[in-house]
Amino acid sequence: MRLVVLILALSMLPFQCMAAIYQQFTLANGMQVVVIPNHRVPVVTHMVWYKVGAKDEEVGKSGIAHFLEHLMFKGTEKLKPGEFSSIIAKNGGNDNAFTSQDFTAYFQTISKDKLLLVMGLEAERMTKLKLSDDEIKKEREVVLEERRTRTENEPSAMLMEQMKAALYQNHPYGRPIIGWSHEIKQLSPSEIQSFYHLHYAPNKAILVVSGDITAEELRPLAEATYGKVPAAKPNVAKNITEPPHIAPIHVTYTDEKVKQAEYMMYFLAPGQRSVGKENAYALTVLAHILGGGETSRLYQSLVVNQKVAASASVFYDDVSTFDTVFGMYVIPHPETSLAELEKALRKQLDLIVDKGVTSEELERAKTVIRAQSIYDRDSSKGMAFAFGEAMVVGLSPDYVETLPDKMNAVTAKQVQDAARLVFKPQQSVVGVLLPKQQDAKADKKPVSSPKQSTARGKI
Amino acid sequence: MTLISTYRYGTMLGLCVAILTLGAPQMTVAADGIALPPKVAAKASGGVSTARNLNNVREVSGKSGLTAWYVEEHALPIVSVRIAIKGGGAAYDPAGKEGLANVVASMLDEGAGSYDSQAFQKELEKKAIQMSFDIDNDYLFIEMKMLKENADRAFELLSLALTKPRLDTGDMARVRKQIITAITKSEEDPNYVGEKALNETLFGKHPYAHPSIGNRKSVEAVGTGDVKTYISQKITRNQMVVTMVGDVSADTIANWMDKYLGVLPDQAKTNGKALPDKVAEVTQLNYRTQTVSRPIPQSVIMFAGKGVKRKDPDFYAAYVLNYILGGGSFESKLMKELREKRGLVYSAYTYLENYKYASLLRGGAATQSKNVDQALRVIKDVVQDASNNITEQDVADAKRYLIGSFPLQLDTNDKLALFLTIMQLDNLGKDFLQQRNESVAKVTAQDVKRVAKSLLSVDKLSFVVVGK
Numbered sequence: 001m002r003l004v005v006l007i008l009a010l011s012m013l014p015f016q017c018m019a020a021i022y023q024q025f026t027l028a029n030g031m032q033v034v035v036i037p038n039h040r041v042p043v044v045t046h047m048v049w050y051k052v053g054a055k056d057e058e059v060g061k062s063g064i065a066h067f068l069e070h071l072m073f074k075g076t077e078k079l080k081p082g083e084f085s086s087i088i089a090k091n092g093g094n095d096n097a098f099t100s101q102d103f104t105a106y107f108q109t110i111s112k113d114k115l116l117l118v119m120g121l122e123a124e125r126m127t128k129l130k131l132s133d134d135e136i137k138k139e140r141e142v143v144l145e146e147r148r149t150r151t152e153n154e155p156s157a158m159l160m161e162q163m164k165a166a167l168y169q170n171h172p173y174g175r176p177i178i179g180w181s182h183e184i185k186q187l188s189p190s191e192i193q194s195f196y197h198l199h200y201a202p203n204k205a206i207l208v209v210s211g212d213i214t215a216e217e218l219r220p221l222a223e224a225t226y227g228k229v230p231a232a233k234p235n236v237a238k239n240i241t242e243p244p245h246i247a248p249i250h251v252t253y254t255d256e257k258v259k260q261a262e263y264m265m266y267f268l269a270p271g272q273r274s275v276g277k278e279n280a281y282a283l284t285v286l287a288h289i290l291g292g293g294e295t296s297r298l299y300q301s302l303v304v305n306q307k308v309a310a311s312a313s314v315f316y317d318d319v320s321t322f323d324t325v326f327g328m329y330v331i332p333h334p335e336t337s338l339a340e341l342e343k344a345l346r347k348q349l350d351l352i353v354d355k356g357v358t359s360e361e362l363e364r365a366k367t368v369i370r371a372q373s374i375y376d377r378d379s380s381k382g383m384a385f386a387f388g389e390a391m392v393v394g395l396s397p398d399y400v401e402t403l404p405d406k407m408n409a410v411t412a413k414q415v416q417d418a419a420r421l422v423f424k425p426q427q428s429v430v431g432v433l434l435p436k437q438q439d440a441k442a443d444k445k446p447v448s449s450p451k452q453s454t455a456r457g458k459i
Numbered sequence: 460m461t462l463i464s465t466y467r468y469g470t471m472l473g474l475c476v477a478i479l480t481l482g483a484p485q486m487t488v489a490a491d492g493i494a495l496p497p498k499v500a501a502k503a504s505g506g507v508s509t510a511r512n513l514n515n516v517r518e519v520s521g522k523s524g525l526t527a528w529y530v531e532e533h534a535l536p537i538v539s540v541r542i543a544i545k546g547g548g549a550a551y552d553p554a555g556k557e558g559l560a561n562v563v564a565s566m567l568d569e570g571a572g573s574y575d576s577q578a579f580q581k582e583l584e585k586k587a588i589q590m591s592f593d594i595d596n597d598y599l600f601i602e603m604k605m606l607k608e609n610a611d612r613a614f615e616l617l618s619l620a621l622t623k624p625r626l627d628t629g630d631m632a633r634v635r636k637q638i639i640t641a642i643t644k645s646e647e648d649p650n651y652v653g654e655k656a657l658n659e660t661l662f663g664k665h666p667y668a669h670p671s672i673g674n675r676k677s678v679e680a681v682g683t684g685d686v687k688t689y690i691s692q693k694i695t696r697n698q699m700v701v702t703m704v705g706d707v708s709a710d711t712i713a714n715w716m717d718k719y720l721g722v723l724p725d726q727a728k729t730n731g732k733a734l735p736d737k738v739a740e741v742t743q744l745n746y747r748t749q750t751v752s753r754p755i756p757q758s759v760i761m762f763a764g765k766g767v768k769r770k771d772p773d774f775y776a777a778y779v780l781n782y783i784l785g786g787g788s789f790e791s792k793l794m795k796e797l798r799e800k801r802g803l804v805y806s807a808y809t810y811l812e813n814y815k816y817a818s819l820l821r822g823g824a825a826t827q828s829k830n831v832d833q834a835l836r837v838i839k840d841v842v843q844d845a846s847n848n849i850t851e852q853d854v855a856d857a858k859r860y861l862i863g864s865f866p867l868q869l870d871t872n873d874k875l876a877l878f879l880t881i882m883q884l885d886n887l888g889k890d891f892l893q894q895r896n897e898s899v900a901k902v903t904a905q906d907v908k909r910v911a912k913s914l915l916s917v918d919k920l921s922f923v924v925v926g927k
Contacts, residue, residue: 043866043870081799082799089787093867111866148756149805152757294580310641364584367584
């Protein structure tokens, strides 16, 4: 049955190696360009990825990257507030944008004959954004409403925010992308302006266009639009690292909205750009074996056999500039004590560390991952996302193209080694979500505080 | 089959595009105001392209009497399959056993023939076959995706699931428990709470009033016998609507249908214990305003009233009207007034929802509790204003978007398959993809104004506020 409550977005694992599926070139001003031709229909997805995200914010200025993303729709020297989206819509296109820890990206999907128009508009707002204090004031309220929708109204999201803050003790990945409310309220127009001028420039962006287009067709359009925007001085790279983690952390969040407890476990894990990155492919395979669907170890043991949980799943994303999260998400049955659940979960982790995985499990995982890479090719936009995300964190586009082969080469020993590397209590955060009334009786050991707390200690 | 996730859902913040993200939390509207179950809709969203093969919707029949609509798409070696079971949705659940259809959908991939639940899932994984079962109010949906080379095996397993489901006692107990946990979890979600309250008001005693997932008591009451009865009565050839898109030919489709679906009974076997097979047309909706108290910092406002039937000559006028009112992302009147002018909300939306026996216009927004009264007032003003003040320009802009963006709705094989399914269920005709833009183009400002007058009256809308 597929009643797993969490929405687990599919990873964008690209296709088997056929012919090269992308073309690339660089404009004279340093803007990288990737083209992913797909000629089934006369439509293109156009994306501009800026190499700036929440991790690049100064201390005390959380949320500025995301706030700026909103303000990018508020007019330029030539466009009135809202006119950007309005022009796209009137031309039958869709547009949107998103911010992550590592990047800020803007995209439009539209018929091919409107591509030059879109590129002209996007190039314009790369450096000619016009911000009025009044627009900033109104949009700040919108952002705060967005924070309420996404986070404050949702107990699970509140717990996850606390867990992230606890997991990253020094690195900016610990701050919420949308920012802390009290800091969003204080971001000044001049700070936002400076952030914009520092980070938005062609040599700090990547253009990705997928769909009915070739590099040959795109190059003159790119030169006529983005090519006219002058390059800016490169930023000085910051290299913030974590101190050694020496104590397991436990976070309990209780909330009167909660009706059903949740249990989560985060481990700090290497990604494709981290120290220890050679484990990244094995960790993707491990995530599948441990928590990818109904045949996975966790589902089988916790849900089917021991019947202590209603669902169990695992998430891991290797595309990031710094260490990422290998996470587990479990919905316990109401009659299960959290201590019992935790014991059962840890036993599964120990089993993988001690005994590794079977060759049958390894093969099944690889089969699914390989097939998924073909399924993913169906979506032109998904492909553009995969390339953009990889390149913006500093990976070569070959990362996308060679992924199935890399996955296929993962051995059982590598999976076990990766598990051994990651599943260390001192680099974990356990998070528990509880209804307000139950916090006293729910569990003896790890849970004690009646209010939101970040308690550090042994588990 | 859930794959390994990335963490993108949680970490990507962006401007809201109504339909893709926050627009319609419980139910999403696909093309042309056709309501889809959330899961189906979620899968259908996100992507680019096509007008591809608009002329190539074909039909093929097998010897067993089953027909399929299909589109050949040879660019990738994959096949997407959709089968809808008419009369299989939650509205047909017997009284006291609300949630039966959902239990059935949840049990159909829990083992069949000699494969127990785990073994069945492993067989699917070995060939990377994606198979899932889902329901909405009206239908049960079967969805499969596979590599072309594994299609025979996929159909063999599907056939086994439909003809020899195991329904092991332990699995039944586990699934019921999982569903009950999911119901509890849903009750934390103000959107679920709001829609439930709204449906109970709007539909009164009609079965559309109950959540398709059921309630704790009714799900507990669903036994193995009920599931067996459902399968023998509903999963029959005469109730099936079949669609395929991908690297496949007519002959192959006919062969699959004969070999793997032909073994199903042609008609229901009732064995004396007949399940409901009829649902009344909803002729009357009830309107009232209510508040459901919840301790949340942001209150959720939802509203709904009468929509327009798919076959009504005014459907496309309503479709254009919806875009103008709240369907058009940043361009809509609701977004302009609530978000852009006043900064009251992150998202505001409307959508048309067409069930088989009812049509609705739904909408909503969310704002911090101290602003609820103001937001409600603005919503009502916008609705009232739109009932009188739709301009020629509004209509022209809406039509330009709706016509120009149509290809973006059909970009993947999965989306196209979903579209063909809906076209069959709603009797839209095989040439619908070619006709659709023409239907939008024909809408006049007069039409939209007339429909606005008849639909947009504040006293003919039910409102619910969750929070405060």
